[in-house]
Amino acid sequence: MNLTSSLIASGQESEAVEASVNYAMQASGAFTWMWLLIAFPLFGAAFLLLAGRRTDKWGHWLGVAMSLASFATAVVMFFAMIASPDADRSQTLHLWDWIAVGRFEVPIALHLDQLSMTFVLLITGVGSLIHIYAVGYMAEDPARRRFFAYLNLFVAAMLLLVLADSYLVLYFGWEGVGLASYLLISFFQYKPSAAVAGKKAFVVNRVGDIGMSIAIMLMFVTFGSVTFEGVLGNVGMASETANTWIGLMLLLAACGKSAQFPLQSWLLDAMEGPTPVSALIHAATMVTAGVYLIVRSGPIFEAAPTAATAVIVIGAITLMFGAIIGCAKDDIKKVLAGSTMSQIGYMMLAAGLGPIGYVFAIFHLVAHGCFKANMFLGAGSIMHGMNDQVDMRRFGALRFVMVGTFITFSAGWLAIMGIPPFAGFFSKDKIIEAAFMHGWIPGLVAAIGAGITAFYMTRLWTMTFTGKARWTEDNQHPHESPKIMLIPIAILAFLSVSIGFILAYGDAIINWLTPVTGYAEQETVLNHYIIEYGTLAMVIAGAVIAYLQYRRDVPITPPQHVSALTTAARRDLYGDAFNEAVFMRPGQWLTRSLVFLDSRVVDGAVNGVAALAGGLSGRLRRLQTGYVRSYGLWMLIGAVVLLGFLILVRV
Amino acid sequence: MGAEYIPVLLLGALAFAFAVFSVTLATLTGPKRYNRAKRDAYECGIDPTPQPMGGGHFSIKYYLTAMLFIIFDIEIVFLYPWAVSFGLMGVFALVEVILFIVTVFCVYLFVWRRGGLEWD
């Protein structure tokens, strides 16, 4: 009898084990094809890069087709996921064992769950629209095929990033998007500013990547594994210190990729890239990778309150930072870039809040992906019609000549401000509410940020579309963009209007993501309605002030005598000066000394080690005389030393 | 262990000492009457012809021929031990030595065709 019961008990135990394995169940059915998601764009990139000029005529359509194919696959997966019960929605596809030496195993596997699914849809959906748009936007460019190859490469790398099953695979995608981003920022190689911006993004991103690699090493040391399951499932077994350090290093990585303080400066310069790139990479997808990383690593931050607080602080600082910069810039794309920084700041803030914020971070990320891509493409459309002018002081009154762009852009404008019932209202409001659940300071920062957002976005809108025409001689005839550009914008505009409502209806997004990220609610420190209406009031106030101020004549040259804050904001709040001192100078030194062949260039004071190695190298090199006799002598000396050493060891 | 080698060493030392002794003795006691003929390479015969150019350089062809000689010479040395043990190994030895000679012959053909045996 006893025997039987113990048998049963053990049987129950094994069931429990199976349940925990179920967390990452082997992919079946349609999900076994998830590798296609990555394979399509990867094939496109490889083909377009290798095929050569023969494919110049139709290469870009192949790029579009590959992106669309990936999107179609994503949609099929999405419906397959909806059709399966909650428990089966997390699927792992084991591809192959990368290294299996002894007990050390690193499998290469893909992992698709509700969180990655959301990203996959966003990346392939917005990505495909931007591919289509770029067919028109890059029509004149002789290197269009290469551009589409890079875009496809980016999509493939980004999908690898979000589909990864382990931090290592994620890291490969992480580096892949970094590479694609670098290639695309410096795409206009003939422009020195583009080349410099590319380098800057490259160097700053490397700073973040150091964080990522250290985090992975720490995980390996702490948990003996780098898979999500192996790390996140065992967080409780590690000390809080270990979790804190891993969390901080992940945060550093996220800061680099998502342009968060203090690694934000590259994003503004990255606007040198073609506009579709700014829309796809530097607004909708890549820069949100940091948010994905934090949300995905949620359990680590929950176990390390210090690291979680650091995330909130960084998010709050960047939120204000980006918003203030956005107020002072005259370059339309830079305003949007500042706004991107600020909006990602919101997402980071939400991600740092823990289960009360994860869902809304992702919600806002999706909404932002739609409306920001919409506005970037709108800005591209304006530039297309205005002979590549980006200075808003030379726009004005464009609502009459670019009607389509005006209407769609307005949708994005209302969405980002959070005017109901546009997308931003549902997502941003929830973040502000969650911030007030956490405490007064994050709540107030988030709410004030919303007011400033309304100010600078209205400023942009007013200066561009209303008032008098301030067009300079070379752009006397602005014109509307072709249909192939307008249709993607229109689709994105429609999403800017509707996606918030769609996802918020019946708490759809909460129900969808909760199995992965978890969800919790707390009491806010302030009444719910006060938060909502207060924020709305602030938004409207910001918008009205901006409208009144910039509706009137705007001087074509920016005024010189302005407040210290404006000057600072025009200079990116000295973010560049800071980064230059902390990252760029060493970075520049690194590239310089990498390029310079003479070891004497190395500055002795800063670089003891390199100077030592260089000097040592010079001294050792003198032994290499070129004479056989001296080489022979060295061999002889070596042989004698070897022999002597062996005898000594024996004695 | 090395004791049995001592006589050999002694013999060597003796030979060396004798050589040094006789040369020294001859230098000290012999008459010293030098003339041209005596300073020649040998005290008899004719001068070596042709005189090497520039004092001491031989034509490179000497070396080539010498090297070819050594190579073929050494190859043929292998035939002696083969001949001794041929009866013991039978067909195997025959096949192996034919392979060996064919290979050497190939080299000979190469040298011949590429003009290695012509002096000019």
Place this chain on the structure above:
Amino acid sequence: MNELIASVFETPVINYRQLSPILIILGAAVISVLVEAFVPRANRRVVQLVLVFLALITAIIWAVTGAGQQAITGEGAIAVDGPGTFLQITILIVSVFVAMLMAENRLDPAGDAFTARANSLPGSEDEREYTNRGWTTTELWPLFLFSVGGMLLFVVANDLLILFVALEVMSLPLYLMAAIARRRRLLSQEAAMKYFLLGAFGSAFFLYGSAMAYGFAGSIRLGDIANAISALPGPNGLIIAAVALLSVGMFFKIAAVPFHMWAPDVYVGAPSPVTAFMASCVKIAGVGVLLRVMYVAFSGLAWDWRPLFWIVSIVTMLVATILALTQTDIKRMLAYSSISHAGFLLIAVIALNPQGIASTLIYLVVYATATVGAFGIVTLVRGPSGEATHLSQWAGLGKRSPLVAGGFAILLLSFAGIPLTAGFIGKFTVFGAGIAGGATPVVIVGAVASMIAAFFYVRVIVLMFFTDPAEDGPTVVTPSPFTGIAISVSVILTVIFGIFPQPLIELAEKASIFIR
């Protein structure tokens, strides 16, 4: 009496099936000599190429189909075992691609990479005349085949005498091959002279060591030496001297510090395809033999030679890496890189466990793969007077020719051991074996050295992609399919081994047992 002799002189048993790859290559080499003698000059190149590739591929097929059958043969003089067969196949396959580099004749306007007539005075009227006639040194091909044959024998040799003979069969042709560059002939001849003199010096050490080992064990068979060592009651000067001298001979071949000094000069002077051959195949053979001798014959003395190998490994990695930092010539830099790889490989020798063997095999495969491609790319970048090897001439290459520069960047990353390239797998397994074998300090130095090394590899990448090209910089010449295929295969394999290393690892693990 007769019976007594008969018992001593038994007919040797020679397992020809096991030796077939060696016999095919050496047989082809002899035929190749005859081709030189009888085929008219105009047709020689084509006939030689057909012969060489036919021989190499036949040998590969025989080696692959015969793999897995282990045997001690040739009266114990030859041990065809897992590592031996693995290395033979590797050498043969790498040789195919090296032969492709050597067969290239579209890069130089005057023909291939080899001089019109080796005995014409450099810069003379004679030389110009022969060049105008379109001559080339087809003697390269028999030399190449002999050298490959020597290597195949070298890696399966089971006694010290056969080892020595194979060493010479492998090396002597190389001395000549180094001397016949078409461009910068004086440099090439000087390199050959240095290589020959120092090579002879190195061989002498090896031979002297063999004599000592024979004096100690009364046998030249590796297995017998091991038995004699295990029966050894106390210290013995003879065997210690043998270990030291044999190591010197092999260190010379794999260019470990301080026996490396010939390598930079010879690598720079020799024609690039020949350099590729030396850097890849000779290294494979040399390390393979070092591994066999140390594991099979001298594992009983590990306590004696291991500390020595520790030091040589550490010194090699550090000195080569530090010296590479200030090199301004790409071939010289690759030479120092090749020396530093010898240091990494020594870690696996020190490990003295099956993992050590497997990881050496893996490392050799990935290293040789990348090396052939790297030197192949060096031949493509040309100025008016031949290859443009000064680093400053490579500035901005990525803008002129992104495909070539991209390929080179991948190979450099592999040399540096960056993940997702084959080089990482090599370093990873070697370090793993080192740690398992108790050589953690050496592994730590190795990790530091690879970090320093990454600096100078990345420096070249930065130079290619982040600097502006010089005004009158070199051009990247479009090669014939020969070089094109060799380089592409090298780059593709480097990536594939980086992403899907498991089959290679398993194969190497399966092949990691010596027999004696």
